[in-house]
Amino acid sequence: MAGRLPQPLEYASDKHCSDVFLFNRADVSTLLDSVIVVQKNLVLQDKSTCLGVHCCLSNVAGGEEVLFVNCINVYCAVHMEGLIGNKFPLIQPVPQIRCIRALKEDEDTRLITKMGSKVIKASTEEFLALEPNNEKNKSIRHIFIEANDTRSAVVNPIGFIEVEADDLNILRDMWTPPGNTAKETRRGEMINKTSVLLKHALKFAGIRTVTLLSHSEDPDETDGLVSRVVDTTNRILYREAELLASTSRNVSTGTAFNPQVPSFPGLQEEREAFEAGKPSIVMKSKTIRVSPSQESNGFFIVILHKEQILLKSAEELRQEAEQSGKGSKETKSKGKGRKR
Incomplete structure (x- = not known):
């Protein structure tokens, strides 16, 4: 069937x-x-994780390494391997996949192998302990992070837990009324943890993209969190580039991270709808957001690209300084009045 959601005992292509x-x-x-x-x-799997993997894959090239961090389960990494097998049958070297996550109690440690994986390197090491400039991590070009969040966009928590094997503790906060002190404390801790993971991901020397998937509809856990981390990171990168430029005449560019809508056939219709001013999951902020509904759990995806930016030349800085000084003098002049 096509053109409508499947009825019981039916299925449809996404x-x-x-x-x-x-x-x-x-x-x-x-x-x-x-x-x-x-x-x-x-x-x-939930639709969110499937689309998140496709978004990440759209930027992967031959020989690059993709690192999965803090994912609820190993399915995202396995899904990526399957897609890479389809996309890169004749391209060498084949992209590599690493998955870093804490194992759940009673989790099958051989699940990845049982699912047919041949290339995934699974580890329980701490992501924050990875050195961004270490030789071992120099080939990491893409990092996929699943956020710690309140799951506030999940409308079917029981079903979500069933298919994603998520922590049962998410039900506790879902069923706790807003304003509860313990609930708000946990929310703050989750925002902080995701922020720290994202900040660390943006430090890797060879990184090209960082994908963040959130199952929340709370701006503080999605757009707000990303904006705060990216603004801070970009300011630091710009200052470092300016410092380097001040000691070398050959340096005129720096780097910055900016959100970009992924480009692949599955999102083409959504991109065209957005550009035409029609309803779309593509947002003005260049993120992807699906609102929770009776048809689907909601989610948020952002893909941050590392880009080259032009630094201001010494002449531009001098002109700005002169203009600033001129404006300051004019303000003082206007402030002076006649004494009577």
């Missing part, structure tokens, strides 16, 4: 992700018990 099928919620329990899912030949 319009954004070419390798993803949509199923009716009523069939989830049956699917989870089916042989094809139990044997991991078919993996059930």
Whole structure:
């Protein structure tokens, strides 16, 4: 079927992700018990993680390494490997995948192998302990981070936990009334943890893109968080570039991180709708946001690109200083009055 959401016992192709099928919620329990899912030949995931992986993949080139950080499960990394196998059958070297996350209690440590993975390097090491300029990490070009958040955009928490194997503790805060002190404290801690992870990801010397996936609709956990981290990082990068430029005449550029809408066929229709002023999951801020509804859990995706920027020349800085001084003198002059 096409053109509508699937009814029970039906499935449909997802319009954004070419390798993803949509199923009716009523069939989830049956699917989870089916042989094809139990044997991991078919993996059930929330739409958010599937689209997040496709967005990240759109920027990956041959020989680059993709690092997954803080993901709820290993499915994102395995999904990426499958997509890379389709995209790079004849390109060498094949992109590499590393997955860093804490294992859950009773989690199968051989799950990645059982799912047929051949290239994923799984580790429980601490991401913040990774040295951005270390020789071991020099090939990391893309980092995919799944945020610690309140899951406030998840409208079907039980189903989300079933397919994503998420922590049952998310139900505690979902069912706790707003304004609860303990709930607000946990929210603040999650915002801080995600901010720290994002800041660290932007420090890697060879990084080209950082993808952040959030299951929240709270601006403080999404746009606001990203804006604060990126603004701080870009200011530091600009100052470092200016300092280097002041000691070398050959330096005229620096680097900065800016959000960019990924370019791949699955998002083309959304990009065109946005440009035409029609409803779209593409936002003015160059992020992707799906609002929670009866049809889907909500989510937020941003892809930060490392870009070259031009620094101001010595002449431009001199002119700005002169203009600033001139403006200051004019202000003082206007402030003087006749004494009577």
